[in-house]
Amino acid sequence: MSLLEITWTADPAIFTIGPREFRWYALMFLIGFYVGYKIAERMWKREKLNPAWIDPLLYYTVAGTVIGARLGHCLFYDPGHYLAHPIDILYIWQGGLASHGGVLGIIVAIYFYSKRVSRKSMLWTFDKLVTPTGLVAALIRFGNLINHEVYGKQTDLPWGFRFIDNLHAWQKGAAPVFTQPCHPTQIYEALCYLLTFALCMWLYFKKDAWKKEGFIFGIFLICIFTARFFIEFWKENQEAFEEGMILNMGQLLSIPFITAGIYFVWRALRKNHSRKK
Numbered sequence: 001m002s003l004l005e006i007t008w009t010a011d012p013a014i015f016t017i018g019p020r021e022f023r024w025y026a027l028m029f030l031i032g033f034y035v036g037y038k039i040a041e042r043m044w045k046r047e048k049l050n051p052a053w054i055d056p057l058l059y060y061t062v063a064g065t066v067i068g069a070r071l072g073h074c075l076f077y078d079p080g081h082y083l084a085h086p087i088d089i090l091y092i093w094q095g096g097l098a099s100h101g102g103v104l105g106i107i108v109a110i111y112f113y114s115k116r117v118s119r120k121s122m123l124w125t126f127d128k129l130v131t132p133t134g135l136v137a138a139l140i141r142f143g144n145l146i147n148h149e150v151y152g153k154q155t156d157l158p159w160g161f162r163f164i165d166n167l168h169a170w171q172k173g174a175a176p177v178f179t180q181p182c183h184p185t186q187i188y189e190a191l192c193y194l195l196t197f198a199l200c201m202w203l204y205f206k207k208d209a210w211k212k213e214g215f216i217f218g219i220f221l222i223c224i225f226t227a228r229f230f231i232e233f234w235k236e237n238q239e240a241f242e243e244g245m246i247l248n249m250g251q252l253l254s255i256p257f258i259t260a261g262i263y264f265v266w267r268a269l270r271k272n273h274s275r276k277k
Contacts, residue, residue, distance in 0.1 A: 007162045007178060010146045013171065025143030032136030033062060039132040043204070056117045061129060064109025065102045072101010076249055099137070099228070100253040123214040123264070130220035131204045134197030137224065141190035152183025152234040159184065183234040192227035196220060215268035221261025225254040 013021040037058050044054055073096040074082035074089050082089050107122075110129065114122045144150040148163040160181025170176045200216055203209035209216050232250045242248040 006160060006181070008145075008148065009164065009176065010148075011171070012147045012167070023143070024146040025140070028139040028143035029136075032139040033058065036132035036136055039201075040128065043128050043131070043210075046205075047210070050118075053118050057113060057125070057129070060109040060113040060117075061106060064105040064107075066097075066105075068105015068108070069097035069099065069102035072098035072104060076101060076253065099140075100250070100257075103257065121213065123217060126217040127204075127210050127213065127215070130217050131200045132197065133220065134193045134195075134200060134224070138190040138193035138197065141186045141193065145184065145186035145190075150186055151179075151236070152185035152188075152231075153236055154180045155183045155234075156181065157183070182236075185231050185235050188231050188234070189227060192231070193224065196223040196227075199223065212268040212272045214264040215272075218261045218264030218266075218268060221257050222265065223261075225257040225261070229254040229258065 010024075012023045012025065014024055014027065015022055037054070040054055040057065043049075044051055070089065076098055077096075106129070110122050110125050114120055114125050118125060141150075148165075148167050151161065151163055154160075161184040162178040162181055164170050164176045165179050166174060166177040200220055203216050203219065209219075229251050232248055232254075235248075235250070237243055237248050245252075
């Protein structure tokens with residue numbers, strides 16, 4: 001086997017019960033949220049916060065992520081189909097989650113969490129929420145890798161992956177049909193997200209950057225969506241309508257988040273500078 005043929009044969013299913021599969025992708029979600037919850041407990045102890053606020057934060061975040069990611073996929077990438085067949089939006093097990101939609105869903109969820117639970121500003125909450133989120137995002141991308149999805153364009157680089165192109169048929173016993181070597185963009189993103197996670201953890205626990213409201217949140221947005229913007233150049237477009245576009249939908253949706261991140265960092269630094277005068 002040459003270096004240009006790293007053949008990826010991971011089975012997305014851990015086990016199957018009847019017609020239903022329990023997938024590694026779902027396990028990555030669960031592990032990510034569990035670890036995020038444990039990190040949040042450390043934050044709460046560090047700041048001596050009300051422990052009754054932690055569980056609702058998890059519930060709001062999970063609901064916002066799943067609902068937002070599903071609606072984002074349906075409305076950003078294939079609105080014609082889902083507006084004509086709205087019941088299909090509920091068929092989440094058939095696949096289709098958009099990270100940008102997940103972020104928007106979390107923003108809405110945190111709005112209600114801040115109003116009904118913590119009575120703190122949304123930026124106060126986001127600084128804590130995003131600190132472990134890079135790890136969650138990385139685990140989800142590893143789930144995409146195991147699912148043979150969200151991979152990149154063809155490449156002749158030594159680390160090109162050959163994914164199974166007829167995954168569902170292969171799981172039912174058919175011979176695998178492999179893609180040409182492609183960029184493993186899931187790994188590219190996962191590594192960027194892990195670096196973002198490390199940076200946010202360092203800012204929170206070593207530099208006490210949580211005292212500059214909105215600063216960690218802004219850094220998170222800049223890192224995550226700048227990485228997403230540039231990695232999209234190596235990705236296959238998800239929908240046919242993107243073929244004639246200079247920037248694809250993922251890149252266009254990333255620009256507002258990068259801009260918001262720059263604003264929140266500037267705002268936090270300006271406020272901190274004003275306090276020192």
